[in-house]
Amino acid sequence: MELKVTDYLLYLDGVSVAFDGFKAINSLSLTIEPGEMRAIIGPNGAGKTTMMDIITGKTRPDTGDVLFDGTVDLTQLDEAAIANLGIGRKFQKPTVFEMHTVEDNLRLALKGDRRVFSTLFWRDSTPEREKIDRILDTIRLGHLREASAANLSHGQKQWLEIGMLLAQDPKLLLVDEPVAGMTDAETEATAHLLKEIAKDHSVIVVEHDMAFVRELDCKVTVLHEGSVLAEGALDHVSADQRVIEVYLGR
Amino acid sequence: MLTNRFLAMLDARGRIFLGVILAAIVLVPILNLVVPTGSSLHVPTWLVSLMGKYLCYAILALALDLVWGYAGILSLGHGAFFALGGYAMGMYLMRQIGARGVYANPILPDFMVFLNWKELPWFWHGFDMFPFAMLMVLLAPGLLAFVFGWFAFRSRVTGVYLSIITQALTYAMLLAFFRNDMGFGGNNGLTDFKDILGYPVQSDMTRLVLFLLTLLALALCYILARAIVTSKAGKVLVAVRDAESRTRFLGFRVEHYKLFVFTLSAMMAGLAGALYVPQVGIINPSEFQPGNSIEVVIWVAVGGRGTLVGAAIGAILVNLAKTTFTTGALAPYWLFALGALFVLTTLYMPKGVIGTFAEWREKRREKAVLAANASTTPAE
Secondary structure, three states: OOOOOOOOEEEEEEEEEEOHHHOEEEEEEEEEOOOOOOEEEEEOOHHHHHHHHHOOOOOOOOOOEHHHHHHHEEEHHHHHHHHHEEEEEEEEOOOOOOOOOHHHHHHHOOOOOOOOOHOOOOOOOOOHHHHHHHHHHHOOOOOHOOOOOOHHHHHHHHHHHHHHHHHHOOOOOEEEEOOOOOOOOHHHHHHHHHHHHHHEEEEEEEEOOOOHHHHHOOEEEEOOOOEEEEEEEEHHHOHHHHOOOOOOHO | OOHHHHHHHHOOOOOHHHHHHHHHHHHHHHHHOOOOHHHOOOOHHHHHHHHHHHHHHHHHHHHHHHHHHHHOOOOHHHHHHHHHHHHHHHHHHHHHHHHHOOOOOOOOOOOHHHHHHHOOOOOOOOOOOHHHHHHHHHHHHHHHHHHHHHHHOOOOOOOHHHHHHHHHHHHHHHHHHOOOHHHOOHOOOOOOOEEOOOOOOOHHHHHHHHHHHHHHHHHHHHHHHHHHHHHHHHHHHHHHHHHHHHHHHHHOOHHHHHHHHHHHHHHHHHHHHHHHHHOEEEEEEHHHOOOHHHHHHHHHHHHOOOHHHHHHHHHHHHHHHHHHOOOOOOOHHHHHHHHHHHHHHHHHHHOHHHHHHHHHHHHHHHHHHHHHHHOOOOOO
16 A cells, blocks of 8 residues: 555644543644644644644544555554654653663664664664764764763753654654753754754644744744644734734633 | 673673672582581581572562663562472472372372372473473463563553552462462472482582572573663663653654563573572462562662662572571561561662662762862962
8 A cells, every 4th residue: 555645744634632522633634745844833732742642643533634654544553653654753841861871862762673682682883873973963962972861951951852853863853842941042052953954854843932933934833722723934824813812812 | 702792791790799609609519518517617508508599589689670670660470470480390390209209109299199180280291301391480480471561561551550460460370379270289389309300309419509500590690681781672671661651752662672571580580489499398379479579679679779789689688687587586576677678778778788889989989089189289
């Protein structure tokens, strides 16, 4: 069944999911093109995180289609299978492996055979080291290679997690509030980093921080009560009367 | 090349640990056989057997530390795997008795004759062969752990819920093995062993050899466990322990990793049980008691969770204390002492004996460095 249903990298159509009767996602339709960067904004409870849960296999939708790469039905797969397809996720709260060093965090994330017996007999290799070096440079944590991830600052942890995403080398990156709790300088640097990444990956960024979204300079989707309220350039959507109402209250 | 990798895998702690085991392998036979009985250095056979028993517990603790300390699976049912390995060994020893039993039946063990059974149940076949019995020592606990883990880990049962069902597992095994109909000797279990591989179980020499084999098994299990935890798979296990769902989103099949380490750990526990039975001379359903499995957790906690060496040391220390305590006037208070030990360790030494010792040494080194710096800096 290699028939491409769509050319979109990610295709959500009529997706709904309810928790105890509460519709967290309500016939949501959204498409991402290959190589696109997209910012998703919306007030609390708009369904941003639930949408990510559905794409990454943590939550199964009640109805609707979720297609990846035009062929793969994501609703039938679990988290590990989806991750191995090439969808990486960065969580809202930075979750790195605190007991491991920065280097080991990246090593675990590095694209490769994830089966038990191949990791059991795994050996260090030069190409792998070089990849890790490159990522450490990109996320500017080279000097902390041997440091335990638990000792990183909040911003550094966020960066390490982005580095882990890079190591996975996914086709699609889902990034949940990457600049929450960051200083202005860090925020700006993160925006640069994400734009760098977006050159050869598709990226979905969920964010509250409008200044940051403006910095990203990409197409914006506004979610509200589990469905798309508006879509387009930031200036276009922020001029939309309904968006203003949702954000400022009626 | 291989030796280099082997040495790189061991830390200082591991080298000391293996060094002590090696020293014991050399010294204990000398102190037991060569040094005359009257000498204060003589190690009597009863002491050799007692230490052998502790070492079996040390292997069991090591097995538990592998799943609890590294993969975060708090199994409260490891005693069941230990007992299963013990029963497999016990069945071999029963078949070795042959016609020397009370009822002198060349095939059927005494308890079956007593129950009026006419032929050997199917699952007792093959246990007259030592290699088959040894295979079962590993396979029986391994299979139980695999099937149990398959369902538990696939359904993502974790934390305290998993601990509770492992308790239920060992309790269910206890009830099953108590029944005479099960064909494992019921309440009395398996005992009155005569010989193992043709050597009398009770003889001093057999006991010494069993002790040495247990030491060797402990060393091998340690090396295997260490190889696993220092591999990339070991790093994945720690990742699972600390952030399970994150590991999943990285594309690792968490349930496969857990299943692997749980099954392997159960086989280790089975081996410990198999070495235990000929040294204590009996295996009965009480080995399945839920309390036994909980005690193993205490050993590991006291020694230091997630250190491997600590688990073995904890098992030996606590059991040494248990033997000392339960043979004197303080006997009725042992359980209180054990409970207090667990509470106090959790409160004041969360890293166990090994972890606390490492911390203390680290602090002392830092102080020494500071002092050295202070004395070399010229006063201004």
